[in-house]
Amino acid sequence: SQQGEEDPQALSIQEGENATMNCSYKTSINNLQWYRQNSGRGLVHLILIRSNEREKHSGRLRVTLDTSKKSSSLLITASRAADTASYFCATANAGGTSYGKLTFGQGTILTVHP
Amino acid sequence: DGGITQSPKYLFRKEGQNVTLSCEQNLNHDAMYWYRQDPGQGLRLIYYSQIVNDFQKGDIAEGYSVSREKKESFPLTVTSAQKNPTAFYLCASSIRADYGYTFGSGTRLTVV
Numbered sequence: 001s002q003q004g005e006e007d008p009q010a011l012s013i014q015e016g017e018n019a020t021m022n023c024s025y026k027t028s029i030n031n032l033q034w035y036r037q038n039s040g041r042g043l044v045h046l047i048l049i050r051s052n053e054r055e056k057h058s059g060r061l062r063v064t065l066d067t068s069k070k071s072s073s074l075l076i077t078a079s080r081a082a083d084t085a086s087y088f089c090a091t092a093n094a095g096g097t098s099y100g101k102l103t104f105g106q107g108t109i110l111t112v113h114p
Numbered sequence: 115d116g117g118i119t120q121s122p123k124y125l126f127r128k129e130g131q132n133v134t135l136s137c138e139q140n141l142n143h144d145a146m147y148w149y150r151q152d153p154g155q156g157l158r159l160i161y162y163s164q165i166v167n168d169f170q171k172g173d174i175a176e177g178y179s180v181s182r183e184k185k186e187s188f189p190l191t192v193t194s195a196q197k198n199p200t201a202f203y204l205c206a207s208s209i210r211a212d213y214g215y216t217f218g219s220g221t222r223l224t225v226v
Contacts, residue, residue, distance in 0.1 A: 030212050031212055033214055033215075035215075035217075040202075040220075040222075041219055041220065042120075042204055042217035042218050042219045042220050043157075043204065043206075043215070043217045044217070045214035045215060045216070045217075048213070048214050050212075088156060088157070090157075092212055101147070101159055101162060101172065102147075102159075102215060103159070104149075104156040104157040104158075105156050106155060106156040107155075107156055
């Protein structure tokens with residue numbers, strides 16, 4: 001079952017602009033993670049935000065988490081052509097039999113034009 | 115240099131054949147996972163293992179089997195019972211469930 005739903009499905013911007021991707025989920029979570037996937041490759045872990053955190057930064061990445069709305073956003077600032085990839089959010093459910101699994105969203109395809 | 119290795123990169127399966135995808139990690143991670151990705155889609159969990167000699171079914175386990183005899187290895191067998199096996203298969207590992215995953219580079223399986 002898909003826990004996360006991402007919006008938009010595709011995003012096309014110019015180099016230097018900011019890119020914002022959103023993720024909504026349905027059940028209580030332990031943490032939410034963002035991953036990047038270049039075409040035909042494996043996923044690369046970008047950032048993890050725990051359920052008791054509201055905002056986290058890593059380089060040009062900024063992630064927010066609103067547990068009351070069950071949503072998260074990933075902001076990439078000053079985008080570069082090399083940021084072109086698919087971005088996925090993934091949730092780790094809080095406790096129970098789901099402990100140990102990540103459930104992934106459908107992803108946002110980001111294209112950054114030089 | 116630690117990492118997770120999947121092989122082969124490309125695999126072709128004839129109708130009615132079983133095939134095994136390899137996944138090896140030298141990260142000393144306890145947990146390992148197999149996901150399937152279809153074109154333009156997210157990842158769906160096939161099987162996962164949190165410790166040696168133990169594994170659990172994911173959301174789409176039918177037609178697949180796994181073993182976890184060693185901490186480093188978590189092979190996935192796609193059996194003839196899997197009616198639509200053409201997909202990109204991704205293996206991952208993690209220290210703990212609430213840490214990020216490290217992914218392999220994937221195996222693309224095609225039925226011919």
